[in-house]
Amino acid sequence: MATQTAVAVRAGRKWSTQRRREVAWAYAFLTPAFFFLIVLLLFPILFAFWISLRDWSLIPRPYPFVGLGNYVEAFKDPLTIKSIKNTFIYTIGAVPVSMVISLALALVMNLETLPFRTLFRTAYFIPVITSWVAVSFVWIWMFEPRWGLVNTFLAWFGIHGIKWLASPKWALPAVIIVSIWKGLGYNMVIFLAGLQTIPRELLEAAKIDGASRWQSFWSVTLPLLNPTIVFITVTAVIGSLQVFTPAVIMTSGFGGEAGGPINSTRVMVYHIYSMAFRANRLGYGAALAFILFAIVLVVTIIQLRVTQRDIEYG
Amino acid sequence: MAKTWTRRALLRFAGVAGGAAALAACGATPTPQVVEKVVEKEVTKIVEGTPQVVKETVVVQETVVVERTVEVPAATQELKPIKLTHWQHHSDARAKTVEQFVARFQDLHPNVTIDFQSIPWNDYWGKLASGIAAGKGSAPDVFQIPMGLVGEYVLGGNLVPVSEQVITTKDIEDTYLAWTIERGKREGKYYGLPLDVQTLLPFRNDALFQEVGLDPKKPYADMADFYDQSLKLTKKANGVTDQIGCDTSYYCAWLTVLFQQFLQREKGGTPWIDPKTNKLVWNDYPEIFQDFEWFIKLSTDTDDDAFLKGQSRFALGKVGASLNHPVSRGSLKLQAPDLKYTITPFPKRKSDQKEYYTAGSHWMWVVGKWAPDFEVAWQWVYFCTNKAAQLVWTDVGGDLPSHKELVDDPKFRQDENAVVCMDSLKYASPWEWVGWAEWVKEMQDARDRVVIGGDDTRKSFETMIDNLNKVIETHTPKQS
Numbered sequence: 001m002a003t004q005t006a007v008a009v010r011a012g013r014k015w016s017t018q019r020r021r022e023v024a025w026a027y028a029f030l031t032p033a034f035f036f037l038i039v040l041l042l043f044p045i046l047f048a049f050w051i052s053l054r055d056w057s058l059i060p061r062p063y064p065f066v067g068l069g070n071y072v073e074a075f076k077d078p079l080t081i082k083s084i085k086n087t088f089i090y091t092i093g094a095v096p097v098s099m100v101i102s103l104a105l106a107l108v109m110n111l112e113t114l115p116f117r118t119l120f121r122t123a124y125f126i127p128v129i130t131s132w133v134a135v136s137f138v139w140i141w142m143f144e145p146r147w148g149l150v151n152t153f154l155a156w157f158g159i160h161g162i163k164w165l166a167s168p169k170w171a172l173p174a175v176i177i178v179s180i181w182k183g184l185g186y187n188m189v190i191f192l193a194g195l196q197t198i199p200r201e202l203l204e205a206a207k208i209d210g211a212s213r214w215q216s217f218w219s220v221t222l223p224l225l226n227p228t229i230v231f232i233t234v235t236a237v238i239g240s241l242q243v244f245t246p247a248v249i250m251t252s253g254f255g256g257e258a259g260g261p262i263n264s265t266r267v268m269v270y271h272i273y274s275m276a277f278r279a280n281r282l283g284y285g286a287a288l289a290f291i292l293f294a295i296v297l298v299v300t301i302i303q304l305r306v307t308q309r310d311i312e313y314g
Numbered sequence: 315m316a317k318t319w320t321r322r323a324l325l326r327f328a329g330v331a332g333g334a335a336a337l338a339a340c341g342a343t344p345t346p347q348v349v350e351k352v353v354e355k356e357v358t359k360i361v362e363g364t365p366q367v368v369k370e371t372v373v374v375q376e377t378v379v380v381e382r383t384v385e386v387p388a389a390t391q392e393l394k395p396i397k398l399t400h401w402q403h404h405s406d407a408r409a410k411t412v413e414q415f416v417a418r419f420q421d422l423h424p425n426v427t428i429d430f431q432s433i434p435w436n437d438y439w440g441k442l443a444s445g446i447a448a449g450k451g452s453a454p455d456v457f458q459i460p461m462g463l464v465g466e467y468v469l470g471g472n473l474v475p476v477s478e479q480v481i482t483t484k485d486i487e488d489t490y491l492a493w494t495i496e497r498g499k500r501e502g503k504y505y506g507l508p509l510d511v512q513t514l515l516p517f518r519n520d521a522l523f524q525e526v527g528l529d530p531k532k533p534y535a536d537m538a539d540f541y542d543q544s545l546k547l548t549k550k551a552n553g554v555t556d557q558i559g560c561d562t563s564y565y566c567a568w569l570t571v572l573f574q575q576f577l578q579r580e581k582g583g584t585p586w587i588d589p590k591t592n593k594l595v596w597n598d599y600p601e602i603f604q605d606f607e608w609f610i611k612l613s614t615d616t617d618d619d620a621f622l623k624g625q626s627r628f629a630l631g632k633v634g635a636s637l638n639h640p641v642s643r644g645s646l647k648l649q650a651p652d653l654k655y656t657i658t659p660f661p662k663r664k665s666d667q668k669e670y671y672t673a674g675s676h677w678m679w680v681v682g683k684w685a686p687d688f689e690v691a692w693q694w695v696y697f698c699t700n701k702a703a704q705l706v707w708t709d710v711g712g713d714l715p716s717h718k719e720l721v722d723d724p725k726f727r728q729d730e731n732a733v734v735c736m737d738s739l740k741y742a743s744p745w746e747w748v749g750w751a752e753w754v755k756e757m758q759d760a761r762d763r764v765v766i767g768g769d770d771t772r773k774s775f776e777t778m779i780d781n782l783n784k785v786i787e788t789h790t791p792k793q794s
Binding site for chain 1: 439440443446447463466467469470471472553554555565566619620621622623624625749750751752754755758759762763766767785788789
């Protein structure tokens with residue numbers, strides 16, 4: 001008995017020393033990452049929250065503690081409500097349409113019989129790598145009501161007089177159209193990758209069983225693309241909730257505030273930027289940023305709950 | 315062939331060297347001349363001091379220092395070393411100009427080092443705020459801010475007043491245009507020296523005016539005449555616009571000049587904010603609402619928001635008249651070199667108004683309370699804002715001068731447009747605003763709600779005033 005205990009203790013000591021060494025090395029390797037995580041991520045987040053609890057101006061002066069005052073003001077501020085509403089309209093308008101079109105494109109680009117397939121794939125991807133600023137300026141000219149390409153094209157079908165960026169009704173749809181156009185290539189490439197992971201045997205089996213192309217797509221391709229769809233949905237929704245550049249550049253007036261006309265394109269991130277850095281209200285801007293963070297978090301959790309499901313083959 | 319030293323040559327050398335050493339001991343150093351040459355170049359600058367950020371491309375003349383050495387007073391050689399940091403937002407031409415000033419100032423003050431940083435516009439405010447929040451060592455000792463923010467910076471306890479040893483209060487008032495120092499004054503002291511001055515003036519397209527039988531050189535009789543002329547210049551039919559009479563898209567500028575013209579010219583300079591209530595006085599005067607209505611009518615009848623939206627409509631020759639800053643002359647020269655235009659004074663409210671009016675804007679150079687030596691810091695600011703420096707600045711950026719003596723300088727009055735621009739300095743008053751972006755936005759929304767949204771004019775006017783009063787309240791520092 002005594003011998004067994006001694007062996008166990010010796011073994012324990014030996015294991016413990018090795019374990020300690022491993023842990024020490026693990027911490028040694030993790031320390032730089034932890035350092036940057038804490039200094040560059042955690043501390044700024046906590047500090048931003050601290051700022052959001054104060055009447056913190058970009059102009060240095062005493063910053064009185066206001067508690068949740070900035071958050072209460074945000075929910076009472078019609079401009080904040082309007083910018084949240086615009087952000088959701090943008091997201092609902094841009095994400096589903098973009099996904100449907102890019103999936104259709106991916107299905108076409110996946111056809112082995114399609115001539116110049118690589119050329120088309122490249123062409124659809126070019127907008128993705130083009131600067132948002134350049135794209136926005138080009139589309140401003142295209143949406144010009146009098147001489148713009150879009151209205152010239154619509155006129156062929158008897159549609160006249162849409163004022164696009166000058167109209168509170170059409171300005172946000174114009175921004176959505178540009179975002180869809182620019183994002184198509186990216187989503188298409190992800191869908192293509194997803195399509196290529198689907199085992200060919202399953203599609204062939206469906207064909208042998210007499211399934212039509214539509215049945216094959218609906219019952220085999222689409223369910224197997226679920227992980228890809230979840231990925232694109234979640235990332236696209238998060239990206240859309242944080243839209244900034246097109247909504248700002250396409251709606252900036254003569255050096256004035258973007259987001260017009262009459263706040264019809266004022267989105268949440270621009271509202272935060274404007275309050276924090278153009279109106280010098282850093283505390284209020286920080287509170288708005290945390291509200292947006294909460295919105296993104298809740299929407300993402302809901303999305304994951306709804307879209308993630310097990311796939312049963314059989 | 316090796317040179318051999320004779321006794322005489324050696325004695326001569328020793329004498330010269332001894333003399334030089336003696337002179338050096340007395341403090342005199344060699345004084346080669348500063349040689350400068352002027353070159354033309356294109357730069358993009360931001361029209362500063364206004365609540366709206368407007369970028370203009372201008373053709374400028376730049377004075378380049380080719381060689382520089384100046385006399386160094388002996389006394390300064392023994393002073394303790396001082397390092398000043400100076401931040402300003404970036405433009406190529408301005409940065410090079412300040413670098414030249416730095417070199418000259420350091421030559422004159424060998425114990426002083428200026429650490430000059432030219433910061434991109436988008437990073438300037440964030441960096442300035444965090445630098446000042448971090449305090450001494452991180453904050454710039456000298457920096458520039460728009461005139462409308464000086465008050466908030468002073469109330470925040472961030473700035474020190476101009477050193478009387480450098481320039482006295484009386485000298486400031488004798489040297490600079492009164493309206494360009496007004497916003498820098500708090501409790502009898504000045505907290506900044508002005509630069510980058512701009513006013514607001516109507517620009518007219520000569521060809522379009524002549525086409526409808528109007529004389530582009532003849533100033534407007536009054537605001538009614540302005541409206542009539544703009545309407546005559548407008549080409550709209552069946553919902554299609556081919557030309558607009560007046561570009562009203564600089565909403566904030568329009569409304570400010572209109573409202574202030576009334577208060578300055580008809581109400582003897584009544585303050586725009588009632589000091590007792592800390593609220594705007596605009597609702598107290600029916601005339602101000604009338605001016606707002608006039609602007610709405612002008613926008614509706616002679617402008618079209620959808621027409622060439624986002625483009626330089628005046629440069630494209632599709633606008634009869636436009637409200638602009640004098641610095642816009644540079645960008646027009648580049649964008650539309652063949653465009654002939656005339657700059658006129660802003661129309662008087664009524665034809666019997668005695669004097670013209672316009673609103674002016676500028677930036678101020680200020681010194682932080684953490685500067686290592688206030689006097690030297692202000693010496694540096696004065697060095698960059700005095701008469702000689704302003705001659706260079708005006709060449710570089712196309713800015714109007716703030717120095718009184720330069721207003722009538724023939725150098726800046728070489729054509730009719732330049733004369734109108736320089737004269738506007740004499741009758742301008744500061745462009746009043748609070749909160750910057752919020753101010754711009756409220757004025758923009760007030761106009762758009764009526765012209766685009768079809769809202770009631772009175773209701774929109776009152777909403778604007780209510781919202782602006784909230785902005786004023788928000789930006790009035792509270793006791794912690």
